[in-house]
Amino acid sequence: ISASARGSLRMKSPLFSATGLFCYSEFSLSSGRSHFFVDAAQIKKVFHGVSATVEGMALASYMAEIAMELSPTPAEGEADAQLRLLLNCLYLIGERRYPWRQLKAVYELRALSKAGYMPDLRMCAGCGKYEGGEFYLDAVGGLLLCADCAERQRHIPNLDAGALYAMRHIFWTVEDKKVFGFKISPESLKDLSRVSEQYTLANLEHGLKTLDFLKTVLE
Ligand SMILES: [Zn+2]
Known part of the structure; x- marks a missing residue:
């Protein structure tokens, strides 16, 4: 599943660390009209x-x-x-x-x-x-x-x-x-x-x- 994490590149974003490259995280997604969005994310392993x-x-x-x-x-x-x-x-x-x-x-x-x-x-x-x-x-x-x-x-x-x-x-x-x-x-x-x-x-x-x-x- 591909999903966009809006604002996640800003260091102050609550999604910043859990959406980093090669981060294993648990995501809560919601579906928009054409694709998924990340609402929340929790790191499991970096x-x-x-x-x-x-x-x-x-x-x-x-x-x-x-x-x-x-x-x-x-x-x-x-x-x-x-x-x-x-x-x-x-x-x-x-x-x-x-x-x-x-x-x-x-x-x-x-x-x-x-x-x-x-x-x-x-x-x-x-x-x-x-x-x-x-x-x-x-x-x-x-x-x-x-x-x-x-x-x-x-x-x-x-x-x-x-x-x-x-x-x-x-x-x-x-x-x-x-x-x-x-x-x-x-x-x-x-x-x-x-x-x-x-x-x-x-x-x-x-x-x-x-x-x-x-x-x-x-x-
Ligand atoms: Zn042979």
């Missing part, structure tokens, strides 16, 4: 750590844009799961315990899976191979191919063993809490990051403004 770094701000903006794209409309149902995931990620951005790209990939893939997008990561779609060597994930079709089958179809593998392991972990772990805690080498993280971004863009079917900016600040 993610101070997010604004401490440019990378954190850029990543949080990107996550928020994806959340807007993927969250169900009020008519489609509750968005609790998407909200919880976003709040967890905003918290972890502030904590700086994980590399930016790891948080980015976890958010992208979890948000997509909660919205019903799930690639078939069980085995190579050509020969049934489960693991060993590099694999290729077709971001558009959501299918996995082992290196041999990929070569036969003229695709270049895009996931090394560590990246495939991490991707399965992110999609298959049931509990949100446990999804962040995996170790990954910088090389595998590069693969994971690239492919999860491709998979995200392929499913959203368009680019994201915040991603262009994020790419300028992440090395």
Whole structure:
């Protein structure tokens, strides 16, 4: 739901703090003729750590844009799961315990899976191979191919063993809490990051403004 908070940019406004960027607040809304207005707002959590770094701000903006794209409309149902995931990620951005790209990939893939997008990561779609060597994930079709089958179809593998392991972990772990805690080498993280971004863009079917900016600040 989008709503305007009139006067909220003035520091003396009672809405000023609770309508700040990356503030988790509870809102009382009233509906006008064409859209909603914020009548009152109460802060529940401020993610101070997010604004401490440019990378954190850029990543949080990107996550928020994806959340807007993927969250169900009020008519489609509750968005609790998407909200919880976003709040967890905003918290972890502030904590700086994980590399930016790891948080980015976890958010992208979890948000997509909660919205019903799930690639078939069980085995190579050509020969049934489960693991060993590099694999290729077709971001558009959501299918996995082992290196041999990929070569036969003229695709270049895009996931090394560590990246495939991490991707399965992110999609298959049931509990949100446990999804962040995996170790990954910088090389595998590069693969994971690239492919999860491709998979995200392929499913959203368009680019994201915040991603262009994020790419300028992440090395
Ligand atoms: Zn194969």
